[in-house]
Amino acid sequence: MEYPKEGVIWPVVPDVAKPFYKGMQQHKVLIQQCLACKTFQAPGRITCDHCGSNQLEWVEAKGTGTIYSYVVFHRSFHPYYDDKVPYTVALVELDEGPRVMGHIETNSGQEYNVGSSVRACYKTIDKNELLYFQVTDGDKS
Amino acid sequence: MNRNPLSAVIGLGMTELRRDYTVASWQLAVEAIGLAIDDAGLTHQDIDGLLINKSPIEDLSALPMDLQDYAGLSRLNLLNVVEAEGSSMVQTLQQATMAIQSGLAKKIVCVFADTPLRPDISAAESFAIAMPMMGQTGIEVANGFYSAIAAYAMAAQRYLAVYDRTTDDFAAVAIANRQWAMLNPLAKIRKPMTLEDHHASPWLVEPLRMLDCAYPVNGSIAVVVSEASVAKDHPQPAAYIYGMGQGHAGNINRRGFQPEIETGARLAGETAYKMAGITASDVNACEFYDAFSISTLVNLEMYGFCLPGKAGEFIAENGIGPGGKLPVNTGGGHLSSYYMQGATPVSEAIMQLRNKAGERQLSQLDNMLVTGYGGRMQFHAALIMGQ
Numbered sequence: 001m002e003y004p005k006e007g008v009i010w011p012v013v014p015d016v017a018k019p020f021y022k023g024m025q026q027h028k029v030l031i032q033q034c035l036a037c038k039t040f041q042a043p044g045r046i047t048c049d050h051c052g053s054n055q056l057e058w059v060e061a062k063g064t065g066t067i068y069s070y071v072v073f074h075r076s077f078h079p080y081y082d083d084k085v086p087y088t089v090a091l092v093e094l095d096e097g098p099r100v101m102g103h104i105e106t107n108s109g110q111e112y113n114v115g116s117s118v119r120a121c122y123k124t125i126d127k128n129e130l131l132y133f134q135v136t137d138g139d140k141s
Numbered sequence: 142m143n144r145n146p147l148s149a150v151i152g153l154g155m156t157e158l159r160r161d162y163t164v165a166s167w168q169l170a171v172e173a174i175g176l177a178i179d180d181a182g183l184t185h186q187d188i189d190g191l192l193i194n195k196s197p198i199e200d201l202s203a204l205p206m207d208l209q210d211y212a213g214l215s216r217l218n219l220l221n222v223v224e225a226e227g228s229s230m231v232q233t234l235q236q237a238t239m240a241i242q243s244g245l246a247k248k249i250v251c252v253f254a255d256t257p258l259r260p261d262i263s264a265a266e267s268f269a270i271a272m273p274m275m276g277q278t279g280i281e282v283a284n285g286f287y288s289a290i291a292a293y294a295m296a297a298q299r300y301l302a303v304y305d306r307t308t309d310d311f312a313a314v315a316i317a318n319r320q321w322a323m324l325n326p327l328a329k330i331r332k333p334m335t336l337e338d339h340h341a342s343p344w345l346v347e348p349l350r351m352l353d354c355a356y357p358v359n360g361s362i363a364v365v366v367s368e369a370s371v372a373k374d375h376p377q378p379a380a381y382i383y384g385m386g387q388g389h390a391g392n393i394n395r396r397g398f399q400p401e402i403e404t405g406a407r408l409a410g411e412t413a414y415k416m417a418g419i420t421a422s423d424v425n426a427c428e429f430y431d432a433f434s435i436s437t438l439v440n441l442e443m444y445g446f447c448l449p450g451k452a453g454e455f456i457a458e459n460g461i462g463p464g465g466k467l468p469v470n471t472g473g474g475h476l477s478s479y480y481m482q483g484a485t486p487v488s489e490a491i492m493q494l495r496n497k498a499g500e501r502q503l504s505q506l507d508n509m510l511v512t513g514y515g516g517r518m519q520f521h522a523a524l525i526m527g528q
Contacts, residue, residue: 009282009283009285010282010283011271011278011279011280011281011282011283012279013278013279014277014278014279016277017276017277017278017279017280020278020280039395040395041395042275042276042394042395043275043276043278044275044276044277044278045276045277049391049393049395068299069295069296069298069299069302069401070295070298071291071294071295071298071346071347071348072344072346072347073285073291073346073347074343074344074345074346074347075344075345075346077265077266077269077285077287077288078269078285078287080285081285084285086347087285089284089285089286089291091274091275091295091394093395093396097395097396097397098394098395098396099275099394099395099396100275100280101274101275101280101281101284101286102284103284113302114298114299114302114303115302125283128283130283130284
């Protein structure tokens, strides 16, 4: 059971996910890849969900992907977010395949939807760097 | 229909379902257990099994193994706290049935109790958990991804985008639930609901509105499961179990998989239908676990009543409310009757199968599909029940 507590907005990071968090500190999106079947895995696994191998290695993702789904919080469930609603949290499908979670932010109020292109960015929360995603639909490349 | 039931529910006990706190969950459970045993025409001495469904939002101490002693049960051949999140209550009936089939026990109480509304905490706070969407990372907390609503909103948005639907499909579910609730004196919200009411309902976590969410209560529900062969010797009409299944498809969180909207319910249904010797087209009515409106759409699809993405059209064409071709959640479901997790669909099924559902009574009940799911819709259990 995990109730939000005032002032606590950073999780106790499980050992298996520590490389992912360390990656965020260095502004890298780290995912895992199965050495046996090469399937990319979402971070924090110890078994390949395709072939069952436990030989996974951490690799850096490009940091680009598309919005798989997203939600908009209109209600705050934690005091930290009381003045931040509405805010958007998405599952982003990285180009490599795995999906990771992050806030969605736009430069100038671009519209976005499921399928919109995004790229990884980082913001500082207390002393931690947190991955979020900027919508790149409509950006000049 | 000439077929052999696997087991029978012969007792049902329900405490008052309240929107305020009175006593702890274990005390409510003791009351419901006593009511169920009385209802079955049994005494405490007759009970030889106890299967406990603790609420996932409560600590183990809220409904511990010691419930045996609190309830005065001292001749048990079977005792377990069944932990399968929201699918637990249906799983307790499955485990009871397996115990009966194997001869391990003969008269088994299955009980659920929960007190999300407390003097110091609201129901919204009770359910403001951070549900894992990304596996073992805790990243949900860092992203403020709190509440079960958020996890289901993520499924809901994916559903709307992939199938090009609108939130009016969610409204169709909520309105049908409400129409049933208006016929159910036990239901907590019974005023009429229109599409306009749904449109006006505030977003909590978009695309889910307040009217898309379950209505929490404090209370407890218990049943007594027995060998089917002696079910007629008990005072209440038996609710028989003919088939059961589970489906747990995992959370494969990468391209090619959509665990939010393609769930293990498909496997649970296929297994249960096969065991009962039926197909989805033989099902007369469904009692789904439906904590959020989106889940009824996904359940209709995964349990084989229509193709993925077609539940909205299915509801419009066939009807799932009173008078509809496929009655669904005939007491008002979680949205409008009472959120007793998996005990809500189980209790409504028993009332229907006993022909004691009053104004909302269904006429033909050869096969009812009774389901539970847990987590972010990844754990599924199903029963085929009948008269």
